[in-house]
Amino acid sequence: MDLRTRIAAALKVAMKNKEAERLGTLRLINAAIKDRDIALRGEGAEDGVGDPEVLAILGRMVKQRQESARAYEEGGRLDLAEAERAEIAVIEEFLPRQLTEDEVAAAIDAAIAELGAESIRDMGRVMGQLKANYAGRMDFGQVGPMVRARLTS
Structure with a gap:
């Protein structure tokens, strides 16, 4: 099963289970993928992004949230840092295991x-x-x- 299908299935489950935070993160993932699809169409590509590009998008999203969490911690906003870490956990479910x-x-x-x-x-x-x-x-x-x-x- 490709990543898009896994993300769409997780989105449906989150909707059914009324998991608001998880649902929000999954929608952000979908939006980022669709943004990249639109950009590629502008460049003349007919197909949407494939799994390697989706992995790159997810990796960037994790990195952005890690930086935000660090900044929130330095600013004394531990509640916002925790929210960023919760988003990281959802995103990392779709990434392959990191190498040691x-x-x-x-x-x-x-x-x-x-x-x-x-x-x-x-x-x-x-x-x-x-x-x-x-x-x-x-x-x-x-x-x-x-x-x-x-x-x-």
Whole structure:
């Protein structure tokens, strides 16, 4: 079952069970996906977004909410930070399991070995392969410095 179908099914269940917070988050997810569909249609694409793009949208949504929760905590608004974390929990239900640090390190080493990457000039190719193989399963903001460190040592 593709992600859109899973999200639509979860939305229906949330409506039936009258789960207001969950329903709101699922509607935000749908709106973000539809916004991307509309943008793609403007670029001439006939199909909507596929699962890889939906994973990217969900990943961005989680990252935005993590930053908001951190800002709310710093501002002393723990109630708003909790609301952001509740949204993160709903969004993460649709994301694949995140890789552990050891699994990320192994994936980086495998990509470097497979591509024969030797210098920092190969970083783009390594990151491209990791994004293609592990979209939504690792935080590429943290992976970039790890790849750079491996290629410069």
